[in-house]
Amino acid sequence: MSAPSILIIDDDPDFVEVTKVLLETKQYNVRFAYDPEEGLARLEEETPDALILDVMMGKGAEGFIFARKIRKDPRFDKMPILMLTSMREQTGFDFPGQRIHSKFLPVDDYVEKGVEPQVLLEKIEQQLAGKGDD
Numbered sequence: 001m002s003a004p005s006i007l008i009i010d011d012d013p014d015f016v017e018v019t020k021v022l023l024e025t026k027q028y029n030v031r032f033a034y035d036p037e038e039g040l041a042r043l044e045e046e047t048p049d050a051l052i053l054d055v056m057m058g059k060g061a062e063g064f065i066f067a068r069k070i071r072k073d074p075r076f077d078k079m080p081i082l083m084l085t086s087m088r089e090q091t092g093f094d095f096p097g098q099r100i101h102s103k104f105l106p107v108d109d110y111v112e113k114g115v116e117p118q119v120l121l122e123k124i125e126q127q128l129a130g131k132g133d134d
Helices: 013-024 036-045 060-069 087-091 119-127
Strands: 005-010 029-033 050-054 081-085 109-112
Touching: 005 013, 005 036, 013 029, 013 119, 029 036, 036 060, 050 060, 050 119, 060 081, 081 119, 109 119
Parallel strands: 005 029, 005 050, 050 081, 081 109
Antiparallel strands: none
8 A cells, every 4th residue: 555645735835845854754645836726736636645735825815715615626525634824823813613614614624833743743644544434
C-alpha cells in the first residue's frame, strides 16, 4: 500500500516548506499549491488522501470559498480537509460556538497557524484514520 498523499494549499511559501518537510518525515507524499487556482489544478491531476487548506489567501478568505466549492464536487466531498488559519492572529476574531459548520465552513477540522508540529501530525493522522468512517 502506498503512503497517503497530502495536498497543501497555502500562499505562504515558508509555511508550505516547513509543513512539507514535517509531513515527509512521516513518509507522506506531499504536493502543494500557492493559491486556490493552482490547488484546483492539483486536485484535478490526483485526488489526495487529505487536504491542508489555508483560509486567508489572495484578497481575503479565499480558503472558505475554495472549501465550499470543492465540497459540491462529488469527487472531493469525502476528502478530509484540515483548515489552517491565522485569522485570530491577524484580526483578533475567532469563530464563536461550534467551529465546524457544514454549510458555512465545510471542513473536517480547524487549527490556528502556529500549531505545534506534533499536533499538526496528530490532526492529519486523525483525518486519514477517519476517512472511511461513513
